[in-house]
Amino acid sequence: MIREKNNVFYLETENTEYIFRITEGGYAEHLYYGAKLNDDNTVPFEDKLFFVRGSCIEVDDVSRRISMEHFKSEFSENGKGDVREISVDIVHADGTRTCDFVFMSSDITEGKYELEGLPSSYAGNDSVMSLVVKMKDNNSGSILELIYGVFEKANVITRAARIINNENGSIRLRKIMSSQLDLDEYKQYDFVGFAGAWAYEMNMVRRPIKAGITSQASFCLNSSSRFNPFCMVCESKACEDYGEVYGFNLVYSGNHYESAYMDVFGKVRFMQGINPSEFGFVLERGGVFVTPEAVMTYSGSGFRDMSRNMHRFVRENIVRGEWKYKERPVLINSWESCYFDIDEDKLFTLAKTASECGMELLVIDDGWFAGRNDDTSSLGDWSVDADKFPSGLANLSDRLKSIGMDLGIWVEPEMISENSDLYRAHPEWAVRIPGKKHALGRNQMLLDLTDNDVRQYITDAMRRVFSCADIKYVKWDMNRIVSDSYGNGSTDNQLEFAHRYVLGLYEILGTLTSEFPHILFESCSGGGNRFDLGMLCYTPQIWGSDNTDASCRVHIQTGYSYGYPMSCVGAHVSQCPNHQTRRVVPLSTRFDVAVFGALGYECNLDELSQLELGQIREQIRFYKKYRKNIQSGDFYRLMEDENEIQWMSYDDAAGTGAAMIYRKRVVPGASFSRIKLCGLKPDAVYEFTGGEHEKIMTTGDVFMKAGVKISEGFVHGDNENDARFLVDDSTRIYILEERK
Ligand code: DGJ
Numbered sequence: 001m002i003r004e005k006n007n008v009f010y011l012e013t014e015n016t017e018y019i020f021r022i023t024e025g026g027y028a029e030h031l032y033y034g035a036k037l038n039d040d041n042t043v044p045f046e047d048k049l050f051f052v053r054g055s056c057i058e059v060d061d062v063s064r065r066i067s068m069e070h071f072k073s074e075f076s077e078n079g080k081g082d083v084r085e086i087s088v089d090i091v092h093a094d095g096t097r098t099c100d101f102v103f104m105s106s107d108i109t110e111g112k113y114e115l116e117g118l119p120s121s122y123a124g125n126d127s128v129m130s131l132v133v134k135m136k137d138n139n140s141g142s143i144l145e146l147i148y149g150v151f152e153k154a155n156v157i158t159r160a161a162r163i164i165n166n167e168n169g170s171i172r173l174r175k176i177m178s179s180q181l182d183l184d185e186y187k188q189y190d191f192v193g194f195a196g197a198w199a200y201e202m203n204m205v206r207r208p209i210k211a212g213i214t215s216q217a218s219f220c221l222n223s224s225s226r227f228n229p230f231c232m233v234c235e236s237k238a239c240e241d242y243g244e245v246y247g248f249n250l251v252y253s254g255n256h257y258e259s260a261y262m263d264v265f266g267k268v269r270f271m272q273g274i275n276p277s278e279f280g281f282v283l284e285r286g287g288v289f290v291t292p293e294a295v296m297t298y299s300g301s302g303f304r305d306m307s308r309n310m311h312r313f314v315r316e317n318i319v320r321g322e323w324k325y326k327e328r329p330v331l332i333n334s335w336e337s338c339y340f341d342i343d344e345d346k347l348f349t350l351a352k353t354a355s356e357c358g359m360e361l362l363v364i365d366d367g368w369f370a371g372r373n374d375d376t377s378s379l380g381d382w383s384v385d386a387d388k389f390p391s392g393l394a395n396l397s398d399r400l401k402s403i404g405m406d407l408g409i410w411v412e413p414e415m416i417s418e419n420s421d422l423y424r425a426h427p428e429w430a431v432r433i434p435g436k437k438h439a440l441g442r443n444q445m446l447l448d449l450t451d452n453d454v455r456q457y458i459t460d461a462m463r464r465v466f467s468c469a470d471i472k473y474v475k476w477d478m479n480r481i482v483s484d485s486y487g488n489g490s491t492d493n494q495l496e497f498a499h500r501y502v503l504g505l506y507e508i509l510g511t512l513t514s515e516f517p518h519i520l521f522e523s524c525s526g527g528g529n530r531f532d533l534g535m536l537c538y539t540p541q542i543w544g545s546d547n548t549d550a551s552c553r554v555h556i557q558t559g560y561s562y563g564y565p566m567s568c569v570g571a572h573v574s575q576c577p578n579h580q581t582r583r584v585v586p587l588s589t590r591f592d593v594a595v596f597g598a599l600g601y602e603c604n605l606d607e608l609s610q611l612e613l614g615q616i617r618e619q620i621r622f623y624k625k626y627r628k629n630i631q632s633g634d635f636y637r638l639m640e641d642e643n644e645i646q647w648m649s650y651d652d653a654a655g656t657g658a659a660m661i662y663r664k665r666v667v668p669g670a671s672f673s674r675i676k677l678c679g680l681k682p683d684a685v686y687e688f689t690g691g692e693h694e695k696i697m698t699t700g701d702v703f704m705k706a707g708v709k710i711s712e713g714f715v716h717g718d719n720e721n722d723a724r725f726l727v728d729d730s731t732r733i734y735i736l737e738e739r740k
Pocket of ligand 1: 335365366410479524525526527543546
């Protein structure tokens, strides 16, 4: 709900409230973001700015003189004394850089606003209102729109900004953020980001915010595994179930920037948007620039509730289309099974065994198109390799149907190999500075998505691929980052290249996903190098990491779970020894970790023993029984220490859930594991079963407050019958069912 009273705007969700006002002089002053309040009176928490300190700059705000340096602003600007980090920086038509944005008008509407050319959240089954506050620059006449969306049930507030050039000539945008949040000075805050690399995604980095700038960014062209755009600012004592936590994300797949600037008094300014170092946009008179959408949520009770808000929001208001809540198929992927060594018969044999185990879809990964026998060639030439598939892919999909399997395919549409017919015909379509030597990544170059002809080529080529057989699933990969950036669609100003590339990508994805609504799309970028809300607007799931070792995956997936529901993380059971780490981890562990995500298998089934195939059959039977509950349930991180991780997913409507316990090393004498469950109905009675012996019936209240102690995880001479037979890297899954 959004209300305005005496120039104060109240943005309320079920449990949170965001308040700002327009001062007498027309400035947008932030007042509060936190737990919902039961009184509209803002006087108690307004800043008491009685005088302007020492060397600060004074701004006349009609009835008071203020310094912008100490003002909690909704969107800070350059040139009027706010010498902290600012949100908008413009070179005006006359070459000056000062802005003085003051209130013009506001518009509150039911429903969700749209952002032209960009993906953004939508109302879904939530009740959503939008607010646009129009500000005019006293100096130049240009317009700044501050855009807000309020998602009542999700407890989320979205933001964006729009600039309209009203000046007598072109202006240059040097920086424009999507959101800014000025926080009061009385708390010690931490900045929590998720840093990573290839096969090493989503490692939590928690830093105390000190005077100055604490920041993170992507410079890769995509949102990147280096720093995921999801991050948090929390009070320094915050943990899973205690403390004030703000969660932030950006609906964007390009270079992003997040920072927390603390002044010497302890006021913290958070901002998030397109990375200004890789950006600069020229707007002609009348031209409009709209930022990507930022997402914010607040929890007064720790990370867990913040994550739950984000999960619900992503599931209900970001992911869309036919596959939004549809149970995702169990797939077998050819990559770690066969790499480039594929052909129709080999894949059919793999699929046959997979189908006997209960799997539902075969994904032909890399290597299916003409001339592609390793990673040095052929990207861009999207025709089926006639040697490997002499009867085309349609023949394989027909054969698969006869054994109850569907067909999926891998593509990497944004890329071009130098050794390809496409490059020979159109070298100018590759991203490279004309006449200069270009650096390769995985032997390939990017296609220039700022160029209309290139976008048309990719769209047509993919249309043909997706229609050449009964394709039910597409894995959209992207295996390099940018270098030597240059776009034909941004020839006058190469600082526009990165953002225009992302807009081009969204145009292609928008066209293809709406033309092929039945296809389940999974995004991928050498694993999690583009795991963001922008991609999730088109693809309901993203391959979490090329690291398929469950003992690493359990950490990577825990990292994702802070900002994203596990149902959008592609997770596979792969071969042992693991192909990335050579580690041997039990098959049950590999399954128990993958089962919380969108499950697949990625191993050569025909090399497995009958015993292992029997285990896999049993795993898939189990998964199919609980897949709906696990995929649509609320996910909780129950606990984590040096030797143990516990997760849980619970479907409240069905009263069914699953809890997982991961023991890294067997340590005789170590304490019992205790699982304290979350999210249950206190008075309902549940049965908890699983592991070796556990079969316990009690109330949700007992399970949540006292928890369940699990039997010992090591053996003791002949007294072993009561123990869990664990080896290092062992897991157990327990099922929880409400007894009505
Ligand atoms: C990188 C992906 O992350 C892998 O899963 C696989 O699809 C390869 N690319 C294929 O080249």
